[in-house]
Amino acid sequence: xxxxxxxxxxxxxxxxxxxxxxxxxxxxxxxxxxxxxxxxxxxxxxxxxxxxxxxxxxxxxxxxxxxxxxxxxxxxxxxxxxxxxxxxxxxxxxxxxxxxxxxxxxxxxxxxxxxxxxxxxxxxxxxxxxxxxxxxxxxxxxxxxxxxxxxxxxxxxxxxxxxxxxxxxxxxxxxxxxxxxxxxxxxxxxxxxxxxxxxxxxxxxxxxxxxxxxxxxxxxxxxxxxxxxxxxxxxxxxxxxxxxxxxxxxxxxxxxxxxxxxxxxxxxxxxxxxxxxxxxxxxxxxxxxxxxxxxxxxxxxxxxxxxxxxxxxxxxxxxxxxxxxxxxxxxxxxxxxxxxxxxxxxxxxxxxxxxxxxxxxxxxxxxxxxxxxxxxxxxxxxxxxxxxxxxxxxxxxxxxxxxxxxxxxxxxxxxxxxxxxxxxxxxxxxxxxxxxxxxxxxxxxxxxxxxxxxxxxxxxxxxxxxxxxxxxxxxxxxxxxxxxxxxxxxxxxxxxxxxxxxxxxxxxxxxxxxxxxxxxxxxxxxxxx
Numbered sequence: 001x002x003x004x005x006x007x008x009x010x011x012x013x014x015x016x017x018x019x020x021x022x023x024x025x026x027x028x029x030x031x032x033x034x035x036x037x038x039x040x041x042x043x044x045x046x047x048x049x050x051x052x053x054x055x056x057x058x059x060x061x062x063x064x065x066x067x068x069x070x071x072x073x074x075x076x077x078x079x080x081x082x083x084x085x086x087x088x089x090x091x092x093x094x095x096x097x098x099x100x101x102x103x104x105x106x107x108x109x110x111x112x113x114x115x116x117x118x119x120x121x122x123x124x125x126x127x128x129x130x131x132x133x134x135x136x137x138x139x140x141x142x143x144x145x146x147x148x149x150x151x152x153x154x155x156x157x158x159x160x161x162x163x164x165x166x167x168x169x170x171x172x173x174x175x176x177x178x179x180x181x182x183x184x185x186x187x188x189x190x191x192x193x194x195x196x197x198x199x200x201x202x203x204x205x206x207x208x209x210x211x212x213x214x215x216x217x218x219x220x221x222x223x224x225x226x227x228x229x230x231x232x233x234x235x236x237x238x239x240x241x242x243x244x245x246x247x248x249x250x251x252x253x254x255x256x257x258x259x260x261x262x263x264x265x266x267x268x269x270x271x272x273x274x275x276x277x278x279x280x281x282x283x284x285x286x287x288x289x290x291x292x293x294x295x296x297x298x299x300x301x302x303x304x305x306x307x308x309x310x311x312x313x314x315x316x317x318x319x320x321x322x323x324x325x326x327x328x329x330x331x332x333x334x335x336x337x338x339x340x341x342x343x344x345x346x347x348x349x350x351x352x353x354x355x356x357x358x359x360x361x362x363x364x365x366x367x368x369x370x371x372x373x374x375x376x377x378x379x380x381x382x383x384x385x386x387x388x389x390x391x392x393x394x395x396x397x398x399x400x401x402x403x404x405x406x407x408x409x410x411x412x413x414x415x416x417x418x419x420x421x422x423x424x425x426x427x428x429x430x431x432x433x434x435x436x437x438x439x440x441x442x443x444x445x446x447x448x449x450x451x452x453x454x455x456x457x458x459x460x461x462x463x464x465x466x467x468x469x470x471x472x473x474x475x476x477x478x479x480x481x482x483x484x485x486x487x488x489x490x491x492x493x494x495x496x497x498x499x500x501x502x503x504x505x506x507x508x509x510x511x512x513x514x515x516x517x518x519x520x521x522x523x524x525x526x527x528x529x
Contacts, residue, residue: 001346001515001528002014003345003524003525005041005342005523006034007525008131009033011527012030012033013346014026017346017348021112021114022113022350022352023353025112025113025114025119027050027107027346027356028104029120029123031100032184035123035177035181036126036177040364041340041341041342041359041360043098043100044098044181045095045370046099046360046361046365047358047359047380048103048341048356048357048359049062049063049244049356049412049416050063050356050357051418052111052352053420053425055350059110060241061222061223061224062222062240062409063099063102063106065095065098065378066221066407066408066409067097067407068096068097069211070406071406071408072406073403074404075404076088076387077387085382090150090379091208091210092377094378094380095211095377095379096378097219098377100358102189102220105184105188105189124181127174127175127178127181128173129171130173136522138166141165144363144367145165147364148364148369150366150368153204153368153374156176157177174374175374176372180197183195183196183197192217193217193220194217197373197375198217200371201370201373227239227240228247230251232254232257232445232449233258233449234421235419238418239416240414242292242299244412244415246413246417246438248291248299249283250415250442251305252283252309254442256313256317257275259311260275262275262446263451263452267447267461269483273464273473273483274492275319276442276446277322277464277466277473277492278322280466281325281328282313282328282468283468284468285328288399289330289401290304291402291411292402292408296408297400299401322492325468325471326471328468340359340360340363341432341434342357342359343355343416345505347428355416355417355418357416357431359412359414360378361379361380365377381404381410383411383412386404391469413433413436414437419445419448425508428508431444431504432501433502436501437501439466439467439500440465440501440502441501444458448507454507455505458505459505460518460519460520461478462475462476462477463475472493473487475487475494475496476497515527515528
């Protein structure tokens with residue numbers, strides 16, 4: 001089964017499985033295909049995280065972007081000390097060294113079964129021969145005209161020679177991107193990090209006052225890390241470790257919630273949503289202080305994820321009153337110790353599964369396209385803390401642990417997760433959505449385990465989100481007016497929100513696979529054979 005945000009990519013993943021490839025082969029094929037068909041998030045110019053579960057092991061692959069060697073903690077500050085958001089988000093300096101190509105190829109080389117040329121062939125064909133433009137993508141490109149026209153290469157890639165927009169139903173070809181994919185197919189990782197693609201990346205970067213050098217590209221490293229593992233009501237929760245913050249806080253929140261009878265509270269009741277909200281506040285407060293790149297900062301993970309710390313948080317939660325975020329500081333009860341992204345889930349016939357989330361940061365990243373490559377550049381440097389106490393584009397706060405530094409990886413909310421039951425995969429889940437990813441994934445897990453929902457219902461019912469600061473509880477349409485009023489009476493500052501996340505999930509139960517693509521975003525599809 002393959003569950004992705006883009007229908008053509010889903011079909012490609014399924015075709016790989018039909019040819020005898022395993023879940024990793026399919027995941028890599030999907031990743032490269034979505035660089036063609038889902039340009040706002042699918043990419044070879046960004047980075048992400050992949051969880052792979054094989055028969056006897058679970059592997060966490062960190063292919064997050066890295067800061068260039070010339071990066072420094074004050075690089076986005078003006079002379080008066082204020083953060084220059086234009087520089088941090090909409091310039092070549094906002095780009096970290098991309099990790100997607102290295103990460104996908106590492107997964108394929110170590111855990112796949114098919115040849116590189118075979119898994120890249122579908123993406124190359126889509127870029128070279130084109131695909132039929134959907135109404136959604138045609139509208140999106142026109143609406144993003146200003147952002148996508150920041151570079152001459154971007155204008156050439158996304159618009160016709162006369163400057164007019166492509167229309168729904170027309171064939172959309174990307175010859176420069178096809179060239180890049182062919183280079184990767186033929187020469188592997190070397191093409192992107194040392195070869196012809198690398199030289200074009202650096203040439204464009206130098207022409208636009210960027211920081212990425214050939215040495216930065218050559219020095220990029222994929223990291224295999226130890227997955228984080230927690231327990232919840234007899235299930236194992238396996239998720240990404242830092243620099244993803246998602247796994248740590250999913251487990252931290254579940255530890256707190258485990259002592260409550262959530263099923264008895266009933267799904268999306270005022271009491272249930274109150275408990276979720278209060279717990280979310282503590283997790284996001286801790287995120288702001290402790291989480292960052294573990295290669296550069298000590299993270300007290302053992303204590304953050306301990307059941308005893310969850311007990312201390314729970315002792316401060318009042319069932320009748322919301323605690324103001326200003327009264328919740330990072331780690332107040334911790335003992336001292338020396339949005340646009342895409343996710344897909346894949347399961348093969350042998351029991352191997354992949355949960356993968358990758359991104360350019362914003363939709364279409366910085367909007368800049370590297371000349372001659374068709375590659376959209378990420379703007380992930382904004383995920384660092386440009387200044388302690390200053391929020392990034394998603395309103396997330398950070399401090400010293402996530403400060404900018406050479407070769408550091410910025411903190412992320414991406415949360416690819418696998419839930420195990422009796423040691424075997426039970427639920428694969430993940431989501432796009434920036435700061436909202438963690439809570440979207442959390443609520444799907446709770447819907448399945450506590451509320452006994454099928455995966456379609458678990459994916460589609462209304463969600464909430466709170467991230468400590470700003471002190472606002474976002475609720476989706478569909479949560480009743482009466483419930484919202486009860487939450488207001490408890491002291492919550494309730495606002496109605498747009499869609500919170502867009503999960504792609506597979507549930508494995510009684511020897512069957514049940515898949516669901518979140519209806520919050522058009523074009524997603526889950527397929528099986």
